[in-house]
Amino acid sequence: MRQRSHQALNVLAVLAIGLGFTFAALAPAERTQGDFAKIMFVHVPSAWLAFLAFGVTLVGGVVWLVKKSPLADRIAASSAEVGVFFTALALMTGMIWGYPVWGTFWDWGDARMMSTAIMFFVYLGYLALRRSIPDPETRAKRSAVLGIIAFVQVPLVYFSVTLFRTLHQGTTVVRPDAPIDPEFLRALMINLGAFTLVYLAFTSWRTRLARLEDELEESEALSDFDIAGSGITAPQLGEVTGDV
Amino acid sequence: MSEGWVIFGYSVVYGFMVLYTLYLVGRTRRINRRKEG
Amino acid sequence: MSGRAFWSQVKEIARKDLLIEGRAGEALFITIPFGAVALMLIPLAIGTDKPLLAQVGPGMFLAVALLFGMLIAFRQTAADTPPQKELLTLLGTDPAAQFVGRMAASTLLLLIFEAVLAPVTVILYNPGRIPRWPWLLLVMFLLALGLALVGTLAGSVTAGLRTRNTLTPLLVAPLSMPLLLASAQVVEALRKEASILLWITLLATMNLTIAVIGVVTARPLEESSR
Numbered sequence: 001m002r003q004r005s006h007q008a009l010n011v012l013a014v015l016a017i018g019l020g021f022t023f024a025a026l027a028p029a030e031r032t033q034g035d036f037a038k039i040m041f042v043h044v045p046s047a048w049l050a051f052l053a054f055g056v057t058l059v060g061g062v063v064w065l066v067k068k069s070p071l072a073d074r075i076a077a078s079s080a081e082v083g084v085f086f087t088a089l090a091l092m093t094g095m096i097w098g099y100p101v102w103g104t105f106w107d108w109g110d111a112r113m114m115s116t117a118i119m120f121f122v123y124l125g126y127l128a129l130r131r132s133i134p135d136p137e138t139r140a141k142r143s144a145v146l147g148i149i150a151f152v153q154v155p156l157v158y159f160s161v162t163l164f165r166t167l168h169q170g171t172t173v174v175r176p177d178a179p180i181d182p183e184f185l186r187a188l189m190i191n192l193g194a195f196t197l198v199y200l201a202f203t204s205w206r207t208r209l210a211r212l213e214d215e216l217e218e219s220e221a222l223s224d225f226d227i228a229g230s231g232i233t234a235p236q237l238g239e240v241t242g243d244v
Numbered sequence: 245m246s247e248g249w250v251i252f253g254y255s256v257v258y259g260f261m262v263l264y265t266l267y268l269v270g271r272t273r274r275i276n277r278r279k280e281g
Numbered sequence: 282m283s284g285r286a287f288w289s290q291v292k293e294i295a296r297k298d299l300l301i302e303g304r305a306g307e308a309l310f311i312t313i314p315f316g317a318v319a320l321m322l323i324p325l326a327i328g329t330d331k332p333l334l335a336q337v338g339p340g341m342f343l344a345v346a347l348l349f350g351m352l353i354a355f356r357q358t359a360a361d362t363p364p365q366k367e368l369l370t371l372l373g374t375d376p377a378a379q380f381v382g383r384m385a386a387s388t389l390l391l392l393i394f395e396a397v398l399a400p401v402t403v404i405l406y407n408p409g410r411i412p413r414w415p416w417l418l419l420v421m422f423l424l425a426l427g428l429a430l431v432g433t434l435a436g437s438v439t440a441g442l443r444t445r446n447t448l449t450p451l452l453v454a455p456l457s458m459p460l461l462l463a464s465a466q467v468v469e470a471l472r473k474e475a476s477i478l479l480w481i482t483l484l485a486t487m488n489l490t491i492a493v494i495g496v497v498t499a500r501p502l503e504e505s506s507r
Contacts, residue, residue, distance in 0.1 A: 017261070021254070038250050042257045065501055085264055089257055096253040121455040128451060132444045142438045145498045146452070149434065152494065153456050156487055160459040163479060164466060198261060205268050212275045 016194035043093035045195035053083030061144030078206035111161035294382025338406030354432020376503035391425035
């Protein structure tokens with residue numbers, strides 16, 4: 001992606017966020033929770049984008065394993081970093097939303113929060129793994145494998161906690177899964193679109209950054225070493241006479 | 245009370261988006277400087 | 282590679298790992314006492330009230346089995362040095378067989394680990410009789426298997442890295458969470474005289490999933506470890 005399109009995407013993302021905020025503010029207060037439920041407009045998109053981001057990491061890793069494309073690996077890694085960002089947002093907003101309702105910041109029977117928290121640590125581990133491997137190919141390979149394991153675990157985690165909650169009759173799910181009010185839905189959709197643009201903007205920026213850093217590292221590594229045999233030059237014909 | 249919470253929640257979200265942007269800006273600048281120098 | 286050749290390789294590799302552990306390995310000698318000490322420290326932290334301990338006893342056993350047992354799953358002697366890797370490659374060993382063999386050896390070691398710590402837990406926490414308790418043996422097996430699977434896979438992914446000792450637990454712990462949850466829920470279901478089928482199925486499913494991933498990614502991973 002060229003510089004201009006990056007900047008355009010960034011501007012678009014900012015505008016979309018502004019739009020999303022406007023619609024969120026203007027949406028009518030929800031029936032049972034009042035204005036309070038409006039946290040949903042930032043919580044749900046954050047969680048969604050986290051999942052999307054880690055899905056991209058999975059795909060990027062698999063593409064790398066098949067095609068060995070460095071771009072695929074960079075996208076996978078960048079998406080993971082942005083995914084951790086959105087996961088943190090989802091966790092924070094989830095706790096902010098939950099506190100007045102549950103009385104605590106954490107509800108142990110909430111399958112979604114549990115899955116999100118586990119995802120957070122798993123992908124934090126993914127980033128830590130990448131940081132520990134200097135060789136690009138090894139790093140890409142092992143990250144790809146971890147990316148596969150990590151993504152497969154998430155539904156397992158979700159299912160196990162859902163099962164746990166069902167059997168324990170945990171606290172009632174206060175958050176409406178599907179808001180009935182069409183204006184509410186509209187505000188949610190607009191914010192979802194806005195957050196998606198933010199994800200795209202961040203990930204493409206981060207991918208470009210990764211490419212720049214890889215290029216820099218390569219050139220620096222090369223300049224450290226004298227190429228073998230550089231002390232010998234080929235005979236230059238014509239120099240002896242002084243002719244150019 | 246609930247309005248304060250909502251504002252807090254939104255501030256956290258937008259605040260972190262700004263912070264992450266600054267992080268990307270900072271890192272990009274550092275790379276560009278190293279590439280020139 | 283023929284089925285029989287594969288499994289004979291698995292056996293050889295498992296035997297090799299167990300031999301190493303038996304001769305010079307310290308995984309069991311260090312981790313078992315470590316686990317026992319942990320079980321002793323916990324009541325000092327949460328309270329020595331007998332009913333409390335009886336209640337949390339089995340859960341503490343599972344938590345310690347997971348958190349400390351994982352150290353066995355990615356013990357240093359379970360990681361091949363570059364010369365060892367080259368030797369295995371030259372001998373034409375199937376990477377998938379290496380994974381399965383290593384994992385099998387770790388499962389056995391973990392079973393020993395659990396078998397020693399279980400009576401320690403009973404002594405220290407006095408949980409009382411659990412109805413249909415023989416099912417706990419199945420749980421212990423599935424937990425050991427699952428931890429061995431995740432630990433071996435995580436160990437391959439972190440092989441040769443400087444930060445291996447701190448990074449691998451960070452990777453294994455969250456990924457093992459369903460194992461822990463399911464195992465603990467079996468205990469609770471047994472206590473309440475409820476059905477354990479769903480949880481056993483969850484344990485088996487997770488183990489199968491990780492096993493498949495481990496086998497499929499064994500060759501790609503092998504080629505990278507340099």
